[in-house]
């Protein structure tokens with residue numbers, strides 16, 4: 060008999076792989092857009108995605124603070140902004156006009172139609188409202204003890220006096236946090252079943268994501284394997300949901316249980332199994348590598364600078380979470396994990412006095428905003444104090460995007476990051492290996508440390 064996962068996974072993949080619609084801009088619209096390169100669309104796309112750390116500053120130097128690039132699919136026009144006053148207008152834009160879900164539609168077959176990342180308008184507003192309580196300050200405090208326990212367990216396994224890639228270790232701990240704190244699974248047998256399935260899902264490359272949209276490719280091995288994995292993962296997730304529905308939720312502190320408690324104000328109904336599944340997979344894909352990457356950059360910067368390391372260790376032992384949070388924030392500023400936040404215009408809009416037509420896409424460049432010497436003096440220097448001294452103004456530090464689409468997990472990831480840093484610094488002295496360096500490298504959507512942010516630890 061076909062499993063629930065099998066039926067619903069296949070239906071979801073078929074339904075979500077319809078070709079994307081798009082608005083064609085006419086010649087007059089295109090001519091009025093801010094200037095940009097005239098290279099073939101393919102090269103512009105590769106520049107923007109793959110060589111982003113060089114491409115965006117180069118375009119800014121050549122065309123100024125607002126420029127237009129053309130990207131795949133279909134040579135869509137993307138107008139890139141970075142000044143705080145422009146970013147403010149993008150993030151404050153009417154959500155009916157500034158859609159975010161469309162740009163993520165490649166993720167549809169995996170995340171599903173209900174995903175917070177993929178929906179817009181009414182659907183997005185409802186989903187966001189149903190998920191918000193699970194990410195409130197009070198909810199985050201409830202997750203803290205488990206996160207700390209998982210960080211302690213991870214840190215206890217580290218080898219001493221031997222260089223290792225902190226990125227992989229951070230990936231391991233953030234994955235465990237998703238499984239135990241977001242999914243709320245603590246039973247070891249079930250965890251053992253989930254880990255490989257979840258690992259295979261988070262490692263799906265953009266080529267596989269893209270290929271899932273084409274029925275012909277879905278029969279070939281790499282895509283077939285990805286689908287088989289999805290079916291198995293969905294089976295376990297639906298099982299977890301069914302068990303949780305039957306359980307007493309009183310006193311449980313995990314994201315799934317909190318989501319189960321929410322009801323829609325208008326209909327009085329809670330989230331369906333399919334909605335819960337889509338949101339869980341979304342939280343997994345959006346929250347795991349991003350947080351791990353930010354944390355590994357923070358460890359790298361701490362290991363590089365003995366004075367900073369000492370200050371951070373003192374903060375960890377004194378319970379000064381503000382300083383540890385500032386370290387994370389500065390890591391996310393100097394090494395943005397996501398390069399930009401994009402919106403698709405459903406109606407004409409004006410940004411920075413520039414009239415833009417319906418169908419254009421606009422981006423708030425996180426990379427450029429964070430590298431602005433005007434907004435972040437001495438911008439190449441790692442200086443967490445800038446976050447404690449009121450120097451960082453609104454719309455100049457935007458690692459989590461902004462407005463109604465601002466990352467719902469921002470507070471979660473800072474809470475998690477502080478807990479992990481605290482445990483690392485309480486247990487070890489942290490250094491980077493002699494002569495070691497690192498730089499950002501693009502992996503899928505995120506920018507990760509090319510050498511894995513290698514560190515050496517010595518027990519204190």
Ligand code: HEM
Pocket residue numbers: 159175176177187241341342343345346347349350353391396397399400401458459460461462463464465466467468469471472
């Ligand atoms: C350092 C860690 C993280 C970074 C840098 C990051 C970054 C981002 C960015 C740039 C966006 C798009 C915002 C926009 O379009 O304005 C976003 C959205 C989102 N993130 Fe995160 N994120 C992180 C951690 C997390 C975590 C831990 C979770 C969940 C547990 C999460 C879940 C989401 C979701 C569901 C959205 C979609 C929100 C919406 O469209 O309403 N993220 N994130």
